Amino acid sequence: MQHLGITGGIGSGKTTVCKIFETLGIPVYYADERAKYLMSHDRELIAGISTLFGPEAYLEPQVLNRAHIAQHAFNDQEKLAQLNALVHPAVARDGLEWQTAQHNVPYTLKEAALLFESGSYRALDQIIVVTAPIELRIQRVMARDAAKREAVEARISKQMPEEEKVNLADFVIYNDGVRALIPQVLAIHRGLIGN
Structure with missing residues (x-):
């Protein structure tokens, strides 16, 4: 069984993409939620x-x-x-x-905002990066968190640049509001399960 990571900058849409993988029966470990727990x-x-x-x-x-x-x-x-x-x-x-407890699935996903920064990507087989244009990310986070633009920009500035994450990725999903997410997820899924 392969263990994949999925990451992307704030507002890129990682959670949305993970929910699509979950509908395909792929278990997802949400690292940020578990950290809080x-x-x-x-x-x-x-x-x-x-x-x-x-x-x-x-x-x-x-x-x-x-x-x-x-x-x-x-x-x-x-x-x-x-x-x-x-x-x-x-x-x-x-x-x-959590990974050890997963059975009868072709692969698992670990979702984490700081996958590269924390070094946890090293324990994974492949990495998926979800990316979106910066302005779209800012608008999404402002709407989601009822946050001011300056606060969102400050958070983004503390994260690893998205271009660096894309360069380190094995797979890239573009969540730009133009390209549909489901076909991109399905293409990765089919590649991983050999269909």
């Missing part, structure tokens, strides 16, 4: 976060103080790197357990 449920990770950010890191047991973490992590690159050094290995372990 683990930060509130994994004892070792909770202990590490509490040590790094102090007792204010949790509002109560298993309730992460997201505002406190964001305030400190996103204004201090060293703290952010330390947080990532705690979270990424926990997600990697969890993802490996």
Whole structure:
């Protein structure tokens, strides 16, 4: 069984593409969702976060103080790197357990925004990158998160450039509002299952 990764910049449409793969019976591990879960449920990770950010890191047991973490992590690159050094290995372990539990499927997908940045792509067989024009991505995130343009642009500027991700990809899905997604997903799926 192959283990593939799927990534793309914020607003590229990774989740939409993953939902199409799921309709084909392909299991998807959503790394960002699992990271949030683990930060509130994994004892070792909770202990590490509490040590790094102090007792204010949790509002109560298993309730992460997201505002406190964001305030400190996103204004201090060293703290952010330390947080990532705690979270990424926990997600990697969890993802490996999840992969091992999958049976009777031709391949699995691991969806993660920071697949290349975290280094987790190295444990995967092939990578799919979902890409979209920058202006479309900005508009999507502004609508989805009710966010201001400046805030979205700031988030995008902190991510690996989409062109770099495309250059590292084995497969590219264009979610530009012009090319239909389903035929692109089906072409990759058929290639992977040998049809």
